[in-house]
Amino acid sequence: MLRFDYKKSSAFFTAGCRSCSHFSVLRVAMRMVAAGCVGLGMAQAAPATTIRAVGVENVYANVIGQIGGKYVTVSAIESNPNTDPHSFEASPAVAREIAAAQIVVRNGVGYDSWAKKILAADPNPQRKVIVVQDLFHLPQRTQNPHLWYKPETMPVVAQAVAQGLTALDPVHAAYFAAHLRQFDASLKPWYQAIARFRAQFGGTPVAVTEPVADYMLQAAGCDIKTPWNLQAAIMNGTDPSPQDVSTQNNLFKRHQVKVFVYNQQVTNSLTSAFLSNARAAKIPVVGAYETMPMGYSYQSWMLTEVHMLRNAVERGTSTTVLK
Amino acid sequence: MWSFGALLGNPGFFSSGPVQTALIVGACAALVSAVIGVFSVWRGNAFAGHALADVSSAGGAVSFLLGISPLLGFLGMAWIAAFSMEFLGIRIGRERDLTTGIVLGAGLGLSALFLYLDVTTTSTTGAAVSVMFGSLFAIPQSLITPALAASGSVFLLVGLFYRPMMLAAVDPDLAAVRGVSLRWVGLLQLLALGLAVAVCALAIGAVLATALLIGPAGAAIRLSRRPGQAILWAMVIGLTAVWGGIWMAYASYYWFSGNAWPVSFFVVALVFLFYLAAVLFAKVAGLAAHPKPVTWPHCET
Numbered sequence: 001m002l003r004f005d006y007k008k009s010s011a012f013f014t015a016g017c018r019s020c021s022h023f024s025v026l027r028v029a030m031r032m033v034a035a036g037c038v039g040l041g042m043a044q045a046a047p048a049t050t051i052r053a054v055g056v057e058n059v060y061a062n063v064i065g066q067i068g069g070k071y072v073t074v075s076a077i078e079s080n081p082n083t084d085p086h087s088f089e090a091s092p093a094v095a096r097e098i099a100a101a102q103i104v105v106r107n108g109v110g111y112d113s114w115a116k117k118i119l120a121a122d123p124n125p126q127r128k129v130i131v132v133q134d135l136f137h138l139p140q141r142t143q144n145p146h147l148w149y150k151p152e153t154m155p156v157v158a159q160a161v162a163q164g165l166t167a168l169d170p171v172h173a174a175y176f177a178a179h180l181r182q183f184d185a186s187l188k189p190w191y192q193a194i195a196r197f198r199a200q201f202g203g204t205p206v207a208v209t210e211p212v213a214d215y216m217l218q219a220a221g222c223d224i225k226t227p228w229n230l231q232a233a234i235m236n237g238t239d240p241s242p243q244d245v246s247t248q249n250n251l252f253k254r255h256q257v258k259v260f261v262y263n264q265q266v267t268n269s270l271t272s273a274f275l276s277n278a279r280a281a282k283i284p285v286v287g288a289y290e291t292m293p294m295g296y297s298y299q300s301w302m303l304t305e306v307h308m309l310r311n312a313v314e315r316g317t318s319t320t321v322l323k
Numbered sequence: 324m325w326s327f328g329a330l331l332g333n334p335g336f337f338s339s340g341p342v343q344t345a346l347i348v349g350a351c352a353a354l355v356s357a358v359i360g361v362f363s364v365w366r367g368n369a370f371a372g373h374a375l376a377d378v379s380s381a382g383g384a385v386s387f388l389l390g391i392s393p394l395l396g397f398l399g400m401a402w403i404a405a406f407s408m409e410f411l412g413i414r415i416g417r418e419r420d421l422t423t424g425i426v427l428g429a430g431l432g433l434s435a436l437f438l439y440l441d442v443t444t445t446s447t448t449g450a451a452v453s454v455m456f457g458s459l460f461a462i463p464q465s466l467i468t469p470a471l472a473a474s475g476s477v478f479l480l481v482g483l484f485y486r487p488m489m490l491a492a493v494d495p496d497l498a499a500v501r502g503v504s505l506r507w508v509g510l511l512q513l514l515a516l517g518l519a520v521a522v523c524a525l526a527i528g529a530v531l532a533t534a535l536l537i538g539p540a541g542a543a544i545r546l547s548r549r550p551g552q553a554i555l556w557a558m559v560i561g562l563t564a565v566w567g568g569i570w571m572a573y574a575s576y577y578w579f580s581g582n583a584w585p586v587s588f589f590v591v592a593l594v595f596l597f598y599l600a601a602v603l604f605a606k607v608a609g610l611a612a613h614p615k616p617v618t619w620p621h622c623e624t
Binding site for chain 1: 335339340341342345439442443444445446447448449450451452453458460461462463464572573576581582583584585586587
């Protein structure tokens with residue numbers, strides 16, 4: 001049962017996207033009905049003293065929700081699938097939400113340095129702050145910040161979350177521990193899918209726009225042909241070099257890649273040009289996301305990404321939009 | 324073609340798609356800004372030109388929101404700003420810098436707002452950098468035709484009204500005596516200036532456009548007193564700076580093991596060096612700095 005507090009997260013989602021608020025509220029409502037999700041009712045029936053938790057990236061909020069269950073109220077900050085989280089700008093409401101949280105999980109590696117500033121501006125020794133970068137002792141110069149795509153990341157994060165929640169609410173330690181075991185077990189299908197892909201299609205040459213799914217592609221044994229400097233230029237919105245652009249276009253033109261992994265949230269005129277070149281060369285396109293798409297859990301999202309990759313390599317099917 | 328680039332130490336330069344687009348759009352920017360720049364410098368309008376370019380960034384930011392061509396965005400905002408400055412009385416000497424500065428501030432404020440709306444409502448990676456500092460190598464091929472059309476319009480406008488424009492820029496009183504309608508000429512000049520600003524902003528960014536708009540013109544008027552010659556000098560300097568900058572940015576890929584430096588930096592650096600060289604040359608050759616040509620336009624030819 002998914003106990004992620006949809007009401008809260010959708011409120012944040014709409015706050016970040018006023019122009020489409022009616023539409024997204026409707027969409028969230030429809031999705032909850034469609035999924036038969038009763039999480040909302042459960043959240044309202046939760047004990048009065050739930051732990052206030054914030055996942056700066058909505059994927060971490062989802063994991064907190066899964067571990068903390070009915071004893072936490074979780075909000076997600078970065079959850080709008082139509083924007084680029086790399087260029088997120090925090091509002092005062094977001095700052096208040098983070099400051100009021102008892103437990104915060106953020107990615108680090110420069111991905112959410114604004115959240116670091118907000119936390120530093122409002123010091124609170126009681127607040128548990130989990131920085132995923134620190135859990136793995138990653139240096140600040142780590143080039144690819146998309147840690148949640150790395151298979152070994154989430155069990156460690158979930159464990160840290162369980163520890164944090166237990167420290168805040170020791171009475172329910174057994175409850176959190178049980179959810180942690182459940183969470184770890186639920187990652188198995190994703191791991192198996194990655195291992196099967198690797199065994200069957202290891203060494204598959206792929207092109208990408210930017211490094212969002214690189215960790216997962218590497219775990220699946222894919223050979224990423226796109227030059228790193230081009231990926232970094234697209235991710236950071238800086239000048240690409242013409243040499244790298246030509247290399248990428250030749251990957252499509254000469255059919256040197258089997259799949260094009262396209263980040264739906266980090267787009268500009270250059271990535272759209274790549275997209276049309278890939279389509280013209282009939283290279284299947286797989287859409288990747290920075291933030292967890294609406295209606296998914298962390299596990300189901302990651303598993304779907306592997307399925308999409310497999311469909312592309314096996315049958316040449318393009319799947320760009322996750323619904 | 325490929326071997327020509329390799330021969331000069333830049334393999335694949337001429338056959339690269341992004342380079343070809345950059346060379347064409349860059350040339351458009353260099354040529355129109357040479358013509359318009361010389362007029363602006365003579366009119367004493369350099370700061371206004373700079374302000375227009377900066378303000379046009381708001382249009383560039385809006386283009387991401389509306390999903391329209393960035394060239395249209397830059398152009399629309401440049402025209403709006405040009406006409407508001409004209410309306411607010413940009414001509415009155417002492418008040419001019421003040422009015423220009425105030426419009427400039429308001430325009431950049433709008434840019435801040437629109438860039439914020441860009442990143443919070445749509446996926447527009449790198450919008451701020453590309454609007455402000457340009458990215459010649461990332462310009463889509465589809466923008467070549469609009470850029471050529473905009474530059475063609477500038478040359479058409481200036482070609483048709485060269486004499487009255489020149490006279491109004493150099494000596495408004497004489498122009499009025501000779502029956503030139505300063506209002507109409509001013510209007511045409513603003514239209515042309517807006518177009519030039521839009522092409523420049525597309526090429527090297529709204530903030531840096533000013534370098535191309537007044538740099539080569541500033542150098543040119545130190546090299547020649549004859550209006551036609553000055554424009555020609557500005558074209559040569561502008562074109563050399565832009566194409567040289569593109570060449571160096573391409574080569575920098577090999578200098579820094581794949582971490583190429585931004586092309587706008589090289590273009591602007593070259594413009595500055597050419598300006599310094601022109602100033603030095605004028606000093607050595609004993610030419611005094613002279614913002615206005617001595618050969619009156621009506622005496623030329």
